[in-house]
Amino acid sequence: MKIKKIFFIIISLGVVIYLLPLRLLSDDLDKANKYYERYDYKYAIEIYERLLNDKPTLEVAQKLANCYRFINNTVEAEKAYATVLTFPGFDPINYVYYAEMLKQNAKFDQAKRNYLIYAERVPAKADEAVKLANGCDAARLWLENPDLNVKLVNESGMNTEYSDFSPIPYDKGFIFVSDREFLKPIVNKDNKSKKIYGWTGNPYLKLYQAENQNDTLDGNLKLTLMPEQINDQFHSGPATLSADGRVMYFTKAGVTNDPDVNTRKIKNLVMRKTIYYSVKQNGVWTQALPFPYNKPYEYSIEHPALSPDGKILYFASDMPGTLGGMDLFYSENTGSGWSKPKNCGPEINTPQDEVFPYVRKDGKLFFSSRGHITIGGLDIFSAKGEKSNWTEPENLKAPLNSPKDDFGIYYFDDNLTGFISSNRFGGKGSDDIYLFDTKPKAVFFAVQGEVVEKGTDNPISGVKIFLVNKSTGKETSLLSDADGSFKFNLDKETDYVVRGDLDKYFSRQQGEITTKGAKESTVYNVKFEVEKGEDAYLVRLNNIYYDFDKYNIRKDAEPELNKVLNFMSTTPNVNIELRSHTDSRGSAAYNLVLSQKRALSAENYLLKKGANKERLSAKGFGETQLLNKCSDGVKCTKEEHQLNRRTEFKVVKVTPTISYAPAYKLEPLFPSISGTK
Template identity: 30%
Template sequence: MTSKFFNLKLLFYFFSFFSITSVYSQITQKDNIAPSTDKHWALTVYGGWSNYYGDLTKSRSPFATNFQLIGGNIGGAFEKRLSHRIVVRGEFGWSRISGDDNQTAEAGSFEYDRNLHFRNDLFQLSALGQIDILPHLGHYSQRRLVTPYVLTGVTVLFSNPRGKTTENNGSTWVDLQPLGTEGQGTSTTKPKYNKTVMALPLGLGVNFKVTDRLDIGVEWVTRFTATDYLDDISKSYVGDVFFGGNQLAAAMADRSQESIAVLTGEQRQVPEYKFGPGDKRGSNNVNDGYNNVSVRVRYILSKNKAPKDLSWLHKSNEHYTPISLHANKVHQSSTRENSRFAKYQDRYSIQNLAINTEGSERSPNFYYGGLIYSTDRNDRKHFNKKSRKSYYNFYFAPLHDLYRNEQTRPIAIDTVDLKGFHHHSAFQINDHQIIATMYSADLPNQEVAQHKLYMMDILGENIWKEEKELPFNNEHYSISEPTFSQDGNTMYFVSDMEDSYGGTDIYVSYKFKGQWTYPINLGETVNTPGDEVSPFLHPDGTLYFASDGHDGMGGLDIYESISKDETIIAVANLGSPINSEYDDYGLILNNVKRVGYFTSNRIGGKGGNDIYQLNVNEINVSRMLTDEHENLFLVEEMKLKGKVISKDTRAPLPRILVSLKNKETNALITKRTDSNGQFEFDISNESNYEIFPSAFGYKRMKATQISTVGMFGIGELEQTLLIESLAKKVKLYGKVTDKKTGDILKNIELVFISPDENENIYVKSDNEGNYSMEIDKDKKYFFFVEEDGFVQKNYAIPDLSKFRTVKTMKYNIRLEPKE
């Protein structure tokens, strides 16, 4: 009973320790975001010494050591790191333990008189969990120089205690368990003890980093076993008679009368008494255990390469970076003559937007009739006290404000799932989903964490809910800046993964049967030994991106891809004024490629990075910004004229509101038709519009779509709009009752009269007092009753003209009886 209670206490301490350590591991993570950890394999070999504690030792403490009877231990292990603190290992080994009353007990004591000894070769197989006290972060080569740890788990061991016989019995080692030295195996009430034993290991250790792949460590582990027979001693003597003719079993069970210690050969004092049946032989209340102290050599097997230097994604590009500071652009110094990069400059104009601040604004993308972008503008809500700067956060600005370049107050996207991250960029895939690039910074031992993609559901205009990470996310490289095809089945993104040509490359993935294919590098036509960033896939299939590895003006330049048979065969620099000597990147274009937005840290901005609006004044009919100068056409002013007519009567309708919305700018203009039902708007080519009429008493009509894309040399468009009036008739129904008593009045004839026209409507209530009739809602009616017993007067009914959308109305009639 005492032994079982002791084991239960050990289990309780073990689980309490493991729970506390796990909680500590969680709370030491910043913002609940686990740092990047290289999950590598390792092979360990070890050797050292073992020490037993049990019936043949002075103390049963795991921390007591009997140096006279130390044995050896050797073994090996495979390890797998699961996280920044947790390592699991499978371990196999051999340990020799031993004990001898003659060497450890004082003359005259019970133990000395007992004169028992044993030797046991333990073969053990363990599953262990190691918890590092100090976390490991990053690549295995970046691990700490000194890593202390604790460990626990479970051990299965094969135990076979042996004893050495006297010279009369051959002076040899024999297995003790088959002899049944305490009567085991002689009956069903005394079964033999099991040689296969479970044990609970608890230990401490420390690893010292020697090289990138090699550690040397020291480890102490104690194992609490589930047996009291590691030493073949537990209960009481059974007496020589019990063994019958088995003289060897009797000799090994009671060795008190031997005059020579068989292990040392020393003379010993033989006690005057001999132990009899039932006399104490062992403790019978505490299980045996043993310790291992080992020196361990650990070799890391991982093929994971050390992370590259921080790519462009992770570096601050907020400051002006002249061409001379770009090492991989030295060969371009001869390109400072601008003739090659100025050939498109008359086609474009750019302007710095009012949303820019002294902070840094970057990564614009279209979102719900506006722009979503990232900024570290100084607002107290997102201020990072440690770095004395604000986090990058997403903000939204409506397009109509941007087109007028008015100072507006952008709306912060304060979704709970985004907190604790820096926000890099976001791309709206459809009305229900958005994908965001985010990363965490100021983590321990890391400047920044890897960029990751998060697919989110759009619950409202500025309300997002995190759904899941993309399968490409990885702790060893960044995935960033995605752009999608219109059908949502093709995705381009930026990464600095291992097969890149340089710092960051552009990759493509395709959705197949609901899953994204493995990323494919776009190849050397697009990617270079430099950095390629901020891809944008236009709805017409043209890919735009930025690079500092192609021939350019300096820093990052923006390029247009040229395709043939859906394969990119070349890229073209957009030139000045879009590109400059500084970093220009992140270009997006509207559907007709007349207006775009991009990021630049050029001189003349308001802060580090600013967002600029690009106006394309001239474009080729091919819709390629870099096609030669043939077939160019301008943005031209036009007139949109028309009239609004009734769908019922086909007659023109005066004073009808007509609204025109520019779908490119979200600008809305509303006018009234003149006395002839006509309207006129100023429009331009290269735009998409929707127009719709509205008036009181008429249905809300579906907007008519008008496109002027590709038109030139046309000064005027005409459009006729139809509008349908609401229903004029209304069904009036209810009950006819006595005003005084409330009784239902059956078969009462009512006469409804319109004073505007000679129109009488006769209605009679039914057997339940109900009536119904259809009247014109634009006319005012009254009614009277000629039935005897009721006051002869006119009754007015409500004016229904103000209820323009009502088709039925309940009106209970209460007739006044005569006194």
């Protein structure tokens, strides 16, 4: 009996030991899921990571990937979704989520491939998926060809390792949003801070005032929290100010503990966004009051933006009437209150999110979107119009946009400079504030070059260089300097020919340049390698004899013509003109015809030997270019007449090599030109 009792105890302990890890895992999963349902993703991730390592399941992998996506950790989300795709039975929508993370990590080819896989797996969504796939090509094009006239600088004086975004000028500095650890958090018995937001693991977003100490943003900023009338224990910001700076509208967390207000039946804290406003009276902000259309039990309203005249309030919301996700809405100030919000329409809004509206002083709308074609996550777009009547939105492209989230734009009074916010790679923290400058730069074009002796690279001065405007035919010339250099200024959107003096020099004597399509200051570099001297450009074949009144090539002339073949083979970039002459005996008209036949005869000989016809031409000059005194009526010997009966070859065209150097610094050569890049 005693033995049976011992055996029973042993068996019972074995079962407990076997089942205990499963129970612990189950308890952990329940805890993680509760965090997940309450949007406390930071805490959920810690448990899901451990569970995925101990006992991987599709549910855990899926929720872990979602958590990383929700908190905008695209690097870890990419890895997590790749893991999800290894489990059987996963939802095909994960191909889209995976592609989104890849795209935000600038892996456009892989992103495109996964969008197309989704199109194959879910034919009903094929058109949408193919559009997203094609958008990857546009994203790469925009990212690889940024606007070089746009200057973007990380405002390190305002940024921290936390989220810092959406600054607006105020008083002597700025108001901006941050979740930095400005005050020491209060920790409760569960080791969770009452001031920590479980979604990110950081403090709640607050509105801060940054006051410049020396008219710069170099870190010497006096930073203070906006008063408690604006900031409460939960989220506050971003904000917008009326033109006179007296009224501030801002986003504020709408809080409820009612479990029936949320479709997920959450029994704990639920946060939706609302808009509040405060008025500055006698230098003090009044207690914030709610926008009349807040309904935190049903939907969010956030990111307020006033029109320049203060009569229209734009904002983002998922209220009824959206096309999907967050849409932009507007409400009009009727004088006695704000009108019922209306959707800004399908030109602006898409089935995805449109958020962070801003209206520039000239009335132009800026906003961020995931639904229009983007480089990655949220991109900033612009559109003209008002209310629900807008032009097609335009992507601001790189460098204002990046593969990550770009939002919270603000323009200064010049409409050319301002701030954007972005969580792009290379910043100081989660979201950073960047200063941008889109001022038009002084754009100019020029050609500069040098003339050197072929083989030695010694500079040659006094060489006449021509610049020809192909459209007008206008020709400008100058001589190379003592160091062989020359320079011309160029007009925009114009085709040119640059050539050397073809009567005296050859080798790379001519090239074409165009400024058409050039958007930035550019200098085109040209190098002329030349051979000086008459023998270099005009070679006589003195021993070509022709029988009287004949033009066929005799055997004793072939060695001289073979010299031409050899020259053409060793100098492949030249075109040759064969020039034949007669003596003065006979009529001038007859001699001209005879010389042309002799030139053609020489040309035919070279063609039969393999010369390229496109590089040859033949011309007869008759008795017009005698080398001596033996003109009509002058008595000369046979030998003197023979000197004039000749065939020569001349270099008539040389294809150059033109080097192109964009954004060349010009000050040393063009001291009168400024604004170089």
